[in-house]
Amino acid sequence: MFRRKQLKNLSESELIKLAKKDTRYFEGLYERNFEFVFRFLYKRLSGNEDLSNELTQKTFIKAMGAIKRYEDRGYAFSTWLIRIAQNEANMLFRSSKKTVVIEFSSSDVKPLLSEVYESSEFKDEHYELLIQLLNELPDDQSDLVELRFLHEMSFKKIADIYNITEANAKMRVYRIIEKLRKIGASS
Amino acid sequence: MKKYKLNNDKKKEPTPAQIKKYKDFSTVAHNYQRLTKRPKKPLYRDPKFFILIILLGLIFLLVFMETEKEEAEVNNDKTEQRD
Numbered sequence: 001m002f003r004r005k006q007l008k009n010l011s012e013s014e015l016i017k018l019a020k021k022d023t024r025y026f027e028g029l030y031e032r033n034f035e036f037v038f039r040f041l042y043k044r045l046s047g048n049e050d051l052s053n054e055l056t057q058k059t060f061i062k063a064m065g066a067i068k069r070y071e072d073r074g075y076a077f078s079t080w081l082i083r084i085a086q087n088e089a090n091m092l093f094r095s096s097k098k099t100v101v102i103e104f105s106s107s108d109v110k111p112l113l114s115e116v117y118e119s120s121e122f123k124d125e126h127y128e129l130l131i132q133l134l135n136e137l138p139d140d141q142s143d144l145v146e147l148r149f150l151h152e153m154s155f156k157k158i159a160d161i162y163n164i165t166e167a168n169a170k171m172r173v174y175r176i177i178e179k180l181r182k183i184g185a186s187s
Numbered sequence: 188m189k190k191y192k193l194n195n196d197k198k199k200e201p202t203p204a205q206i207k208k209y210k211d212f213s214t215v216a217h218n219y220q221r222l223t224k225r226p227k228k229p230l231y232r233d234p235k236f237f238i239l240i241i242l243l244g245l246i247f248l249l250v251f252m253e254t255e256k257e258e259a260e261v262n263n264d265k266t267e268q269r270d
Binding site: 023024026027030031034035038039042043046047049052053056057060061064065093094096099100101102103104105106109127128131134135139142 | 188189190191192193194195197199200201205206209210212214215216218219222223
């Protein structure tokens, strides 16, 4: 492929500059970020291999088309890709006639349960109730819960994805936890 | 629409083999080229094709004019013979 050895020696910002002029240089960015994007979508789509592959392809095609408009604001390039991947997944959820199931395991949910109930001992009903509450959240809020608890992302990474400050990301997540706490207490 | 579900047997991470299987930049590049390729130029905007159409038109016009002229001459001869 296109000067593969040469691409390996270039830094990410150098590759971005070159890819803006010639999309063949995008291969270097693809090679470095494919796994991260594929893993993200694979987790989000509960291990649906084909769908994860399809959305990963769409994400990189969109990124290739938009690379000229990409501005380096000091965030990792992968966060920009995750933002595109998240939009692609949300578009799929909205357009799909079938319901797309996102699976959480008990271990994924446990940190969120500890925050909501401020305890460490839980029964099966607690898990079921929390999943029920998550299903009632608006999409923008459930997306944040997914990033923090399903993908175990740091507040810094979440802040970079949403292009907000770390404090703002923390505040948004804690507001959702507070909301879940209130609904959980009343039900 | 999306729906959350609790499943303790869910697949957690893709295997290295799955990652290797789907990592293919040439397919992405090909699909990108296909999506961004300029539409084919319509035939009438091709200068060579345009000149060909003009030439064919001129030939048809000349043939038509020539046949009209011949018919007119034949008609004139007939009327002269009657007189």
